[in-house]
Amino acid sequence: MEITGPWTRAAAAAGLLRDGVARPTVFARSSARAAELGALNLGQGFPDDQPPPPVAEAAIAAIRAGRNQYPPGTGEPVLREAIAAHQAQWYGLGVDPAREVLVTTGATEALAATVLALVAPGEEVITLEPFYDEYAAVIALAGGVHRTVPLSIGLDATTGDLVMDVDAADLRAAFSERTRMVLVNTPHNPTGLMLGAEALQVIVDEAVRHDALIVTDEVYEHLTFGPAHRPIATLPGAQDRTVSISSAGKTFSVTGWKIGWLTARPELVTAITGVKQWLTYSSGAPFQPAVAVGLRMPASTFHDLAADLRARRDLLTDGLREIGFRVSVPAAGYFTVADASPFGETDAEALADRLPEEAGVVGIPLSAFYREGHAGEAGSYLRLAFCKSRSTIEQALERLEAWAAPRR
Template sequence: MHPRREVFTAAAPAPWQRAAVGANLLGPDGGLGVTIFEEMTTLALQTGAINLGQGFPDEDGPAEIKAAAQAAIAAGANQYAPGKGILELREAVSVHQHRFYGLAPDPQTEVLVTTGATEGIAASLLAFTGPGDEVLTFEPFYDSYGAVIGLSGATHVTAPLLAPDFFPDMDALEAAFSDRTRVVLLNNPHNPTGAVFPRRVLERVVELARQHDCLIITDEVYEHLTFGVSHVPVASLPGAADRTVTISSAGKTFSFTGWKIGWLTGPEGLVSAIRTVKQFLTYSSGTPFQAAIAAGLALPDEFYEGISAGLRHKRDILSEGLRAAGFDVFTPQGTYFVNVDTAPLGISDSVDLARRLPALVGVAAIPVPVFCHPQGAERTRSLLRFAFCKKVEVLEEAATRLAALSGKL
């Protein structure tokens, strides 16, 4: 039997309601809820729990990047940056793409600086999609994808990622495409699962995108956070460059998530279209931080290798505690998230456990079903996501607390 397409349309009267439905924030009664991140953070504060829910580091990135930002502020780089971003950063992005992947986007016409990757994704989707179009993502998906797809008026179609490796079922992926598919929005390395998709999966996505004549927008913010596998940019694959927009940011690589410096690269025509939308969102932002990130992108290979090695060590510390707790642990190949299955503990409802976990053992996590539409939520009902982008001593304490879970249930 051919797999059934998983289609979700945020049918709501107002744009903000479509955005809320797309991100699972609007209840059946029409009431507006809070994000799961806000809910879990509130519970962590109330109970004094270690917050391994929202994915942000608890320590700053390299001192030389902070010093570069301070120097830029002192030098007067405090007014609007050009709408495209300062040339220094656009050139640094181009050099970075060539250095690591052999790509050579023109910094004048094929690079655009954005207010974080989130704005780059939003501007791209709003530039190219609308009512009658379909946007295809993997599921689970980062919540802002559903929100912006809903805001655009397009229909959200998903292809499931399946445990234990969280790669897509290829038949289901093929079935998810249609003659209405306008954009494939691909996140690799993948949040929330931690999967790093192999070349064969990415090549099939490109092949299907060409068959259906649709664009590929790739969110590659975790490009340097991989463990034992190499990141393959979609734009580097045969037949992909002319239809691919690649998005990344400084927040994950350099641990400066509050600076909100992102960028995208792609063919001139696509980048120009996105810039047309982006200039009426923020126009520009973070002038001194742009200069600092330009300096950061030029850091030596040892820095990038150190990011991966340090996070891998943290992953293993937390994973040991999760196994001791009795969870089935899915070891990630990238990002800074590890997913577990609660079923071995006799628990099938991860949302309920996430709400109880801070009081039970003093650790907060995020239930994976919140990253899904109803059908996918049922499929991932027993999965929890933990972030390991924290100090080693914090993760060691979290691991100790988690190891005591089975005795408290």
């Protein structure tokens, strides 16, 4: 019996089905490969760190206090209030915690529920490319049409490092009368790019011109290594048409807790809630008050978390550069992009398959973040995570040096 339906079409669009057979995501495959071979996992973006002590202790206290049953479907009031206060403190955004905040099972569910609620079959959704792989799946699941704007990847003439950017003209050209939504991921996964003021303004201007919605994926908002993150909702004319999405997982090193949220105008939150309630209804009861504690921590704590991660970024990028890779120096996030072409490598997907055995290190080919038929644009680029312990990064560099030495 042939099984077809919206999910199978979405899975095929995201590369999760081949010849009708379910295929795990590249992240699941890479982590399984690391476990199988005892390789160091610089592939999947989960940190080695523990959450800040106040956050962990608040979760333990909530469990012991019996907060283990269904929380409200829209989220615990204490967390919704903390999210609203966070948006006001950090960005000057006024948000009604009762009507304009929805707590979700991670940013993944927030993105899925938003696209499913607000995109009709045949409507177009714009993303950057490369893009986080969920985007293609949920757009296809909604019956939408995925349009992409390519990031350019070049070399800095002075340093020789990889540099990424997006062309404002390409952004403008992606919009049309069929555009329903633009999904903005900044800070960007997988490259660590932070969109500049010109690109953000173009997105807002074109969204207003075409009466399109803006959806943001801001999960790395506090993990920036230079200029602070600027949410697109802060731009004039943007907040009324923007769904802003974030989560606790990356900032507080609690990716397994799956506590995310979105903020938007009440009519958008109501529509999204109508889908979300049939996905998980609610989750993470003892973790929600713990995340509320985290969001109310002093700004200095957030700055310290980012500074610690920046030091590990520098450890990995400096080490890769010394080995002979060309590298990006990301402005934010968990990942750097490494170009293996100096070692004669032209196919990052093939290299990623071999590297766990040849070097004992797992990375993700950048091609995993491109649409079918566009993977060739990713060439010899690997995405490597630096959200790992210093000892893990140092061991990975030692192994990569041993792998690279005979190839230089």
